[in-house]
Amino acid sequence: MKAIVQDRYGPPETLTLAEVDTPVPAPGEVLVRVEAAALNAYDWHAMRGDPRLARLSMGRSRPRARVRGRDFAGRVEAVGADVHQVRPGDAVFGDLGEANGAFAEYVRVPENRVAARPANLTTQQAAALPLAGITALTGLRDVARVEPGHRVLINGASGGVGTLAVQLARALGATVTGVCSTRNVDLVRSLGADHVVDYTRDDFTRDTARHDVVFDLVGNRSLTALRRVLTPTGTLVLSGGGVYRGGSLVGPVWLIARGRLLAPFVKQRVVTLATAPSRAHLEALRAHAEAGRLTPVIDRTYPLHEVPEAMRYLEGEHARAKVVITV
Template sequence: MKAFILRSYGSPDVLDLTDVDIPVPGEDEVLVRVRATSVNPYDWHNMRGEPYIARLMGGGLGLRDPKLEILGADMAGQVEAVGRNVTGFRPGDEVFAVLKQGGFAEYVCVREDELAPKPKSLSFEQAAAVPMAANTALLGLRDEGRIQPGQKVLVNGASGGVGTFAVQIARAFGAEVTGVCSTRNVDLVRSIGAKEVVDYTQEDFTRNGRRYDLLLDIAGSRPAWACRRALTPGGTHVVVGGPAGRWLQPVGHVFSVLAMSPFVSQRAAMADAVRCTENKRNLLTLTELIEAGKITPVIDRRYPFEEIPAAIGYLEEGHAPGKVVIAV
């Protein structure tokens, strides 16, 4: 099979498209023929080994060389073969999953307990847009944000991959949603369910006097202390990411939000889909929302498999509205 191999940190050019053996599923694994994947900031952070401080923190980044050989956290495809202990899937089933690695290949092995049936109403490309981004939004709003019907929710970074799902999920949970984005994406964010939209090129959401019960902070564009002004006294600040940087960011922004929490009345929390152990359960919840017509993937661009490096380069620019998907 063909796969993009990451042998050293660097720009998208370091990804090497090569032939490797098709993996053999273990007893509890399913071999999936990948039909579509998508790119996430998770991929290019691992590709570049940035921020450098993350190399000292364990997890996915190696100190000198990458720990992950084949990137790609999102996958939608068809079951090719199953291990002898697998009972829930059979060849031909259409599935999707959040992966630690392996999506940038023609085949991947996935544990049965991490795999979910693909939403019937979505194409493979649409389904591949869902796993990491929508899971992150769900974790941030439901699990960490403890969202409740009738609350006022602000999504900072509402036009990106996570943000477009967050706006829709928050509305599905009965919240009144305000999205923060640039001028060119105002109509998009309003069209997916935001009651109000703040154009950050014209207005600072931390200084306009409005208060929210929950701030899902994807963009990390304002300091933690400034974000407090946008929250009610008992509000919750859930941080997802922050501005990119070679040395410290977005880790620095996340730590600053969490470090302030013990000293103020507002709660602070972090949404981390990479370390989530309930991905299958979350994908099933998202499928229910998708099939009910409450959320739908917003796709900006589509690339062929051979152009994954170009897709990552485009995503790194930071202006993609919605998701960038790959047909395999």
């Protein structure tokens, strides 16, 4: 099969289209014929091996996972033994996690990391949903425990996670403030944000408004500044790695580490977000999508052989919401 492979860390030029063996599903796994895949900030972090501290898990001298990509949508081609929830021909979407491998014609994935594709979404939209959607859902529903009437601020509201977080916060009954640049103000407002802050003109951390939840997807503000816009018992959810631009030893780890150290000593909740793909999360996202509460926004699509160009576009900070690969 054709796949985008990488044998050393580096820029998009290290990604090449090659012929590799088609994977064979083991017990508990399914083989999916990929129809679309999505790029995430995670993918270019993995491509560059950045921050360098992350190479302890990704591979010290070269990527442990040779084929890039983790989000996908397609149809089940075959199933291994002990697979009970899906069968050949089913339309599915899923997230491979750190195993990677979605930028390819076929992908092997554990059964518990796929779910039936939302009936009202296109294949490309479904591929754009898993990682970003799970991050937004976990941060807002599971960690911050957003309820009707809560005031939620999303820093990074126009990104892949942010555009879904705005919609999910609204679906959970919150009043939503989105922070983005000038060119994305109309987009964020169209997704349901009650208030939009243009960070090129206003500093949201100097505003007098107070929020029950601050969902930080950027990592470009200090803990003190972020806590300043929280209510005395509000929740700060840190997930700055998604938009961190790279080029250091530890990346956003220092901000996250400070958050963990601070958490026991303040009334406000300071929580570092950790996510893991699961069928339960995918099914929750499908339910929101099919109810009309959640629609992924796609900026651009590229064919499989143009993944390097797509990665260059994403890495250059030009992308709004999601960039999708068609296979």
